[in-house]
Amino acid sequence: MSVLIVCPGKDPENWVNELKNQHPGMNIYVYPEDHDNEEVEFALCWNHPRGLFKNYPNLKVIASMGAGVDHILSDTGLPEGIKVTKVVDxxxxxxxxxxxxxxxxxxxxxxxxxxxxxxxxxxxxxxxxxxxxxxxxxxxxxxxxxxxxxxxxxxxxxxxxxxxxxxxxxxxxxxxxxxxxxxxxxxxxxxxxxxxxxxxxxxxxxxxxxxxxxxxxxxxxxxxxxxxxxxxxxxxxxxxxxxxxxxxxxxxxxxxxxxxxxxxxxxxxTPHIASLTNPNSVVPQIVENYERMKEDEPLKNRVEIDKGY
The missing domain is CATH 3.40.50.720 (NAD(P)-binding Rossmann-like Domain)
Known part of the structure; x- marks a missing residue:
């Protein structure tokens, strides 16, 4: 079971470090480095390439790195039945x-x-x-x-x-x-x-x-x-x-x-700086949802896909 981080154009280092600090046993891949697609069940993303997640047969959850989820829901190729979460911080x-x-x-x-x-x-x-x-x-x-x-x-x-x-x-x-x-x-x-x-x-x-x-x-x-x-x-x-x-x-x-x-x-x-996500502040809820996914428990801050938020 692995986590995939997808954030083209952004440096994922702080996210990787915080996830490992708060969940030392978590196996993390950063797209597009080599990895086994079948291992990935949880994705943390911002502006992923369209259609990417169709290539992950065991993916259960896509978590947004921020409060917005339109960058996820605008992808018409999302896997059927996928769960999407947002950040509330x-x-x-x-x-x-x-x-x-x-x-x-x-x-x-x-x-x-x-x-x-x-x-x-x-x-x-x-x-x-x-x-x-x-x-x-x-x-x-x-x-x-x-x-x-x-x-x-x-x-x-x-x-x-x-x-x-x-x-x-x-x-x-x-x-x-x-x-x-x-x-x-x-x-x-x-x-x-x-x-x-x-x-x-x-x-x-x-x-x-x-x-x-x-x-x-x-x-x-x-x-x-x-x-x-x-x-x-x-x-x-x-x-x-x-x-x-x-x-x-x-x-x-x-x-x-x-x-x-x-x-x-x-x-x-202003250059999209009204509120900037801080990994240290929001990673705890990402980790909690990762554990909830593993235990098949309800996710926090889950998005109603049909409503778009």
Missing amino acids: ERLTEDMSDFVLSQVMNHIRGLHYYTKAQKQKKWDRFQYQRPKDTKIGIMGMGVLGNAVADKLHKNGFHIYGWSRTEKDCENVTSFHGKEQLEEFLQNSEILVCLLPLTKDTENILNADLFDMLPEGAYIINVARGQHLVEHDLMKMIDNGHLSGASLDVFREEPLPDEHPFWEHEKINI
């Missing part, structure tokens, strides 16, 4: 909450503007907005969405949340379903996207949705680049309906040098 959750708060404060205090003004030696001031006068809409009220909502509420913001199904979240005015989307958006002066990436949510940040936001609304996308229709965002910023955006995720990463986002004065870019 307090450190990731806290880091995401802190990041969103920093981007919100950056926007309402105009810090992004002042950074550029400094380079131009431009002494210019404008009236800032206070948290108690700011309404924030969060799309996606899962673990991360709830944590972000709690952080923002504690800092004085008015919080509105939207999800696919009805949820009752503390200190959040909640909306759900397509029929309540417009009312939710009308209350979102700052819109934060934390949705899982599914067939229903791909391209959801588009011109039609932006048009339902209040004039001058601001977009923060920390979910997936495929949620955003990039041309629509730039068009709505350039025509003045949106005041700008903070983007941490993109359709192509790294963002190509020629991409117009780099030079857009009202788009703030």
Whole structure:
């Protein structure tokens, strides 16, 4: 029985070391080194080659190295009956909450503007907005969405949340379903996207949705680049309906040098760093699920494949 680590373009050394430290008897292979495919029953991965796992006849579990699982579920060649898990980690959750708060404060205090003004030696001031006068809409009220909502509420913001199904979240005015989307958006002066990436949510940040936001609304996308229709965002910023955006995720990463986002004065870019998985923090739950798999026990943080999260 072996574990296969698959993470093209990433250095797996820290993952291997942590797994061996916390489970000394674990036999670990790193793709694409030579190994016996029939030995592998558990895979730990990020952005694996499409169709790879069809070659493992005894594979039972595919574990994501992070909170997202779209990189797994987008593979149409997954083995039938496979179990998929995601990472749920307090450190990731806290880091995401802190990041969103920093981007919100950056926007309402105009810090992004002042950074550029400094380079131009431009002494210019404008009236800032206070948290108690700011309404924030969060799309996606899962673990991360709830944590972000709690952080923002504690800092004085008015919080509105939207999800696919009805949820009752503390200190959040909640909306759900397509029929309540417009009312939710009308209350979102700052819109934060934390949705899982599914067939229903791909391209959801588009011109039609932006048009339902209040004039001058601001977009923060920390979910997936495929949620955003990039041309629509730039068009709505350039025509003045949106005041700008903070983007941490993109359709192509790294963002190509020629991409117009780099030079857009009202788009703030960060390189997918809102919350970074730390192997030391998350390997314990990976090891626990490995043991649960061996004992045929229910897995922690298992994904509902038909829902996509």
